[in-house]
Amino acid sequence: xxxxxxxxxxxxxxxxxxxxxxxxxxxxxxxxxxxxxxxxxxxxxxxxxxxxxxxxxxxxxxxxxxxxxxxxxxxxxxxxxxxxxxxxxxxxxxxxxxxxxxxxxxxxxxxxxxxxxxxxxxxxxxxxxxxxxxxxxxxxxxxxxxxxxxxxxxxxxxxxxxxxxxxxxxxxxxxxxxxxxxxxxxxxxxxxxxxxxxxxxxxxxxxxxxxxxxxxxxxxxxxxxxxxxxxxxxxxxxxxxxxxxxxxxxxxxxxxxxxxxxxxxxxxxxxxxxxxxxxxxxxxxxxxxxxxxxxxxxxxxxxxxxxxxxxxxxxxxxxxxxxxxxxxxxxxxxxxxxxxxxxxxxxxxxxxxxxxxxxxxxxxxxxxxxxxxxxxxxxxxxxxxxxxxxxxxxxxxxxxxxxxxxxxxxxxxxxxxxxxxxxxxxxxxxxxxxxxxxxxxxxxxxxxxxxxxxxxxxxxx
Ligand SMILES: [Ca+2]
Ligand SMILES: [Zn+2]
Numbered sequence: 001x002x003x004x005x006x007x008x009x010x011x012x013x014x015x016x017x018x019x020x021x022x023x024x025x026x027x028x029x030x031x032x033x034x035x036x037x038x039x040x041x042x043x044x045x046x047x048x049x050x051x052x053x054x055x056x057x058x059x060x061x062x063x064x065x066x067x068x069x070x071x072x073x074x075x076x077x078x079x080x081x082x083x084x085x086x087x088x089x090x091x092x093x094x095x096x097x098x099x100x101x102x103x104x105x106x107x108x109x110x111x112x113x114x115x116x117x118x119x120x121x122x123x124x125x126x127x128x129x130x131x132x133x134x135x136x137x138x139x140x141x142x143x144x145x146x147x148x149x150x151x152x153x154x155x156x157x158x159x160x161x162x163x164x165x166x167x168x169x170x171x172x173x174x175x176x177x178x179x180x181x182x183x184x185x186x187x188x189x190x191x192x193x194x195x196x197x198x199x200x201x202x203x204x205x206x207x208x209x210x211x212x213x214x215x216x217x218x219x220x221x222x223x224x225x226x227x228x229x230x231x232x233x234x235x236x237x238x239x240x241x242x243x244x245x246x247x248x249x250x251x252x253x254x255x256x257x258x259x260x261x262x263x264x265x266x267x268x269x270x271x272x273x274x275x276x277x278x279x280x281x282x283x284x285x286x287x288x289x290x291x292x293x294x295x296x297x298x299x300x301x302x303x304x305x306x307x308x309x310x311x312x313x314x315x316x317x318x319x320x321x322x323x324x325x326x327x328x329x330x331x332x333x334x335x336x337x338x339x340x341x342x343x344x345x346x347x348x349x350x351x352x353x354x355x356x357x358x359x360x361x362x363x364x365x366x367x368x369x370x371x372x373x374x375x376x377x378x379x380x381x382x383x384x385x386x387x388x389x390x391x392x393x394x395x396x397x398x399x400x401x402x403x404x405x406x407x408x409x410x411x412x413x414x415x416x417x418x419x420x421x422x423x424x425x426x427x428x429x430x431x432x433x434x435x436x437x438x439x440x441x442x443x444x445x446x447x448x449x450x451x452x453x454x455x456x457x458x459x460x461x
Contacts, residue, residue, distance in 0.1 A: 013173030013211055014328035016339075016346070017227040017255040018321045023148040024156040025175050025210040027227040030256055032150030033081040034158035037143045040089040041128055041164040043096060043106040047089050055163055058218060059084040065303050071219055074300055075240075075247040076258040077278055082159060087138060090131045097124040098166065107166050111334060121172060122179035125212060128162065129183050140207055141185040157209045159225060167214050171224030175210030176326060182208050217243070228252055229328055234340030235348040235379070237314065238296065238307050238356055238365065242340075245306035250281040250292040251316050251347040261292075264386075267404040272311070274298035274397040282403070284376070284386055288318035291350070291376060291384055296366065298397025308357030310366030311390045311401060313350050315379035320346035345379050352379050373409045389413065 012019060013026035023029050038059050040047050047055075059068050061083050072082050096106035099120045108115055115121065133140050140157075147154025174181050185207035213221040223240050224230075231242040239249035253275065254261045260280040272295040273279030282293040297309035320339040322328055330337045339346035349356070349365045357363020367374060373389040391400035391413040402410035 012322055012325055012327050013176040014171070014224055014227060014229045015322050016229045016252065018318075018323070020148070020227070023227075024154045025180075025208075026173060027211065028159040028225045029146045029148060029150070029154075030076070030080050030226050030258075032079075032146055033083060034146040035143045036082050036084040036159040036161060037129075037132070037140070037157060038084045038086045038161045039128060039132060039163070040086065041091070041162060041166075042089065043092045043165055044094075044103055046091055047163075051163075052089070055086050059086045059161075061085075068218060068222075071247075071304065072222075074276060074304060076256075077276065079258050084161070085143075087132050088136050090128050090135075097127040099123050109167070110170070110329075110336075116177050116179065119179055121174060121177065122181050124166070125160075125162075125174065125179070125181045125209065126183055128164075129160070129181065129209070133183065133185075139186050140183065141205065144185070144207055155206070155208055157207055159222070160209050160212045161218070161222065162212055162214050163216075164214060168216060169214065169221065171211060171213045171221045173211045173328070176328075180208060180210055181212070182206050223248075223252075226256065228255075229322065230336060230338055231340050231347060233338040234342070234345060235353050236356055236365075237340065237348045238305075238312060239347070244356065245304075247276065247304050249312075249347070250275070250283075250294045250314055253281060254283070254292070264403060267402075267410075269400065269402040269410075271398050271400050274301055276300035276304070277397060279398075284384060284403075287316075289344075289378065290316050291378060291386075292316060293388070293401075293403075295397065295399050295401075297393060297399065301397070302359060306356070306358060308359065308361065308363045308366050308368050309393070309397070310362070310368035311388070311399060312366045313374070313376060313388070314347060315345065315350045315352075316347050317344040317379070318346070320344060343380065348379050350377060350379055352381070371413045373412075375407065375409070383407065 038055065040052060040055055057063065057067065061069050063070060068084055069082060072080055096103055098106060098108055098115060099118065100115065132138055143157050144153045144155065146158045183206065184204050186204035211225045213225045215221050220240055220243055228241045231237050231239055236242060237249060238244065238246055239252055240246050241252065253259050259275055262280040262282050264282050264284050274295045274297045275281060277298045277300060279295050284291040292314045294312050296305065296307065296312050301309055322337055328337055340348055354365035355363040356365055362368035367390045370392045371389065373387065375383060376386045376388055377383045385405060387404050387407065387409045389402045389410040393399050404410045
């Protein structure tokens with residue numbers, strides 16, 4: 001399609017962070033603290049009180065576990081801290097900000113090629129953001145405190161989230177679609193700012209926005225703005241980008257650098273902490289095809305995830321990562337690209353087509369029970385030369401695992417045999433206690449009980 005050629009100079013916005021040199025332009029920064037602009041907007045009506053309350057609660061920076069900021073702080077194991085600000089709603093009562101659209105059809109889709117090629121999305125988003133600046137008197141430059149270098153402003157919004165009825169459930173890579181949005185950031189300008197055009201709304205440093213998340217679903221769409229691609233439309237994978245109630249799985253976590261990945265090339269036995277509590281992901285193989293293992297369990301898993309707790313195994317094939325500038329689009333079929341849709345799969349749970357289970361039911365993906373063992377295989381069913389066994393869950397989610405190279409399962413974690421307790425019958429002694437002459441009379445009947453216990457133990461063998 002001709003329109004897409006024009007954008008080929010840009011790196012790929014949604015490539016599961018195969019590239020990260022386009023952070024700012026195509027991807028929101030993901031390390032350190034960011035300031036996010038959250039804009040409620042409707043066409044032809046106000047938000048309902050319930051809609052507004054949902055947003056304000058979900059994006060309360062001091063919100064409880066499960067709210068937006070807490071979710072990302074937990075998911076990133078403390079490496080990313082997005083602080084959202086919900087501004088006042090921007091309402092379009094009698095006009096549609098999308099060029100060529102009316103109040104009756106004030107919506108767009110990704111197949112609105114005319115709108116996209118003519119910069120219509122840019123026009124609409126710039127209008128919305130300018131209205132926040134001018135009608136609410138908000139200095140937008142406060143929403144750029146982060147960039148590819150953590151803690152360094154880069155001229156791009158750290159993140160823009162739009163709750164709108166023009167479209168929901170998508171992240172729009174504006175720059176990749178030749179709709180890079182640019183506004184003047186500061187307002188009001190100080191009158192004596194020392195520049196020629198100070199004092200007008202359209203003066204001062206510009207702020208750019210190359211990707212915007214249109215919610216709900218909130219965390220999933222925001223995941224796209226960080227650079228992740230969709231993982232649904234295929235065998236299930238326990239990951240936010242597959243739309244399940246989940247945080248990121250190990251491949252996504254590796255790509256964004258949230259947590260440690262331990263390369264394993266031999267047998268080992270170790271106590272594996274849950275990833276959300278800081279435990280490492282284990283990786284078998286150098287790529288492009290490899291397996292990843294993780295412990296999903298513990299209190300944070302219980303709070304944020306709907307799948308069964310246990311030791312999970314994943315199969316990765318990086319040859320399915322999108323590489324073209326617009327790889328997130330399936331241009332031939334005019335829809336999004338789903339790298340898990342057909343074999344070989346980018347990133348799925350193994351065994352293939354397993355069930356994720358629930359906090360109270362084990363499913364069939366994870367090793368969820370004590371002493372469970374498995375011969376490891378990839379998503380094509382090919383054995384990878386390792387076997388795995390898990391022990392019991394201890395210490396709030398930590399699980400001891402044994403990995404063994406070869407085809408033989410690690411020995412069982414059978415616990416040491418505990419001898420049965422000796423039961424001393426509480427019966428009165430059948431004879432009178434008499435002095436024994438050994439100088440221990442004062443022990444009285446107690447001595448007899450000890451002797452009886454020893455006899456019983458010996459007899460039990
Ligand atoms: Ca920024
Ligand atoms: Zn998606």
